[in-house]
Amino acid sequence: MKTIAVIDYGMGNLRSVAKALEHVAAPGTRIDVTSDPERVYRADRVVFPGQGAARDCMRELQSRGLDEVVLECSRQKPFLGICMGMQVLMEFSEENAGTDCLGIYSGKVLYFGDDLTDSVSGLRLKIPHMGWNQIHQAQPHPLWKDIDQDSRFYFVHSYYVQPDDTGLIAGETHYGRVFTSVIARDNVFAIQAHPEKSAAAGLQLLSNFSRWNGETQT
Amino acid sequence: MGLAKRIIPCLDVDNGRVVKGVQFVDIRDAGDPVEVARRYDREGADEITFLDITASSDDRETMVHVVEEVAAEVFIPLTVGGGIRTLEDIRRMLNAGADKVAINTAAVFRPEFVREATERFGSQCIVVAIDAKQVNEKGEEPRWEIFTHGGRKPTGIDAIDWARKMVDYGAGELLVTSMDRDGTKIGFDLPLTRAISDAVSVPVIASGGVGNLEHLAEGVLEGAADAVLAASIFHFAEYSIHEAKERMAAAGIEMRL
Secondary structure, eight states: OEEEEEEOOSOSOOHHHHHHHHHHSOTTEEEEEEOOHHHHHHOSEEEEOOOSOHHHHHHHHHHTTOHHHHHHHHHHSOEEEETHHHHTTSSEEOGGGOEEOOOSSSEEEEEOOTTOBOTTTOOBOOSSEEEEEEOEEOSOOGGGTTOOTTOEEEEEESEEEEESOGGGEEEEEESSSEEEEEEEETTEEEESSOGGGSHHHHHHHHHHHHTOOSOOOO | OOOOOEEEEEEEEETTEEOSOOOOTTOSOTTOHHHHHHHHHHHTOSOEEEEEOOSOGGGGHHHHHHHHHHHTTOOSOEEEESSOOSHHHHHHHHHHTOSEEEEOHHHHHOTHHHHHHHHHHOGGGEEEEEEEEEOOOTTSOOOEEEEETTTTEEEEEEHHHHHHHHHHTTOSEEEEEETTTTTTOSOOOHHHHHHHHHHOSSOEEEESOOOSHHHHHHHHHTTOOSEEEESHHHHTTSSOHHHHHHHHHHTTOOOOO
16 A cells, blocks of 8 residues: 655644545555654655745744655655645745745745736735636646646745746746746655645646656656 | 636535525535535636534534535635634634635624734635625715624724724735625625725635626626625526636636636
């Protein structure tokens, strides 16, 4: 039996992620929502979800000894970061007056800004960026299998990732500006949107992840 | 290309059953929240809101089970409102699978509750529901006040000031219902929606008064709403959600189709 660990570090609701995975995972897959580092190490695949603020997220990870696990697993096995679980992979977030993150990739997490306007209409855009927006697939990837180019996913966030290495960018989204909504490298895929709340496209992505061997060839 | 405006069907749930006469010929049990939610999801609903109108707080536990069952099968955002009074109420709903909770009366009684809730759970899951009624005399500048008890009890609080205050306290979204329009089917109170949307930085959901699909489009185009909420026009299958989205898209509004 294969296991997907959903890392539970006390930040918000993991039930949706677990339920969506149970709904679509390859037969014989066990979904293990856990805060036990050993169980995360033993899993075949790892999902790193998250919501809330960057500083709380980092503090909870560190206090539970899960930061090391995330670093290790991000080098070894199919790894899916979601929302805050994408942002903290970077070096630094502007949130909470500046928060040092895990630094797996060089780059920052930036605030959208209070003066964000729509480039076409000139209207002021609301923060958080909340609702269904398109993800433009910037490179082929096994996790995009059977998902249409520019499909809509559900987002809710006020900060976005800006990687130094543009080769990491696997998806882009437009909200007042073009921002990186998906990064991918080797066995890691991380998405700003919530696939567990993104209806058919999101379920397809989770299904693809549950069958992914961690290689990037499509 | 960009963020789509949202259509949110709203279901009133009393003791675990959908009420206010949802009528679909192709649904076996129109009172079953899971079946109705699945149907709306298939039609392309962008989110679903459940309003718990259960009178007795002893029966509130039923709503937790409803949310659990829906969340196991419907993978779009779910909001629960009605009877959310404590941090424990919120925790239970989120753990059951809700993505957001809507706080209404409890915020009016004690605004600090909103701050505590957003600090504990994050702004992204706290919606403040604002029930407002127009109170100015004829010929005066429009002014709206917050009402409680289903629009019967005035509070003396100015609706625009209140909206700003709730956002300062951390609300991630505002659900604005015109108590003048609720149930009338003559359209949203567009000046109210617009005034609140212009006053705050967070998304605003327009609610109260929808009778046809033009009303939904007006909510976005004239009311500057980021999402529109409606109940009866979808429940009685007068219009499908897909139809509503196509009509809004034809009016030039970005939609998820």
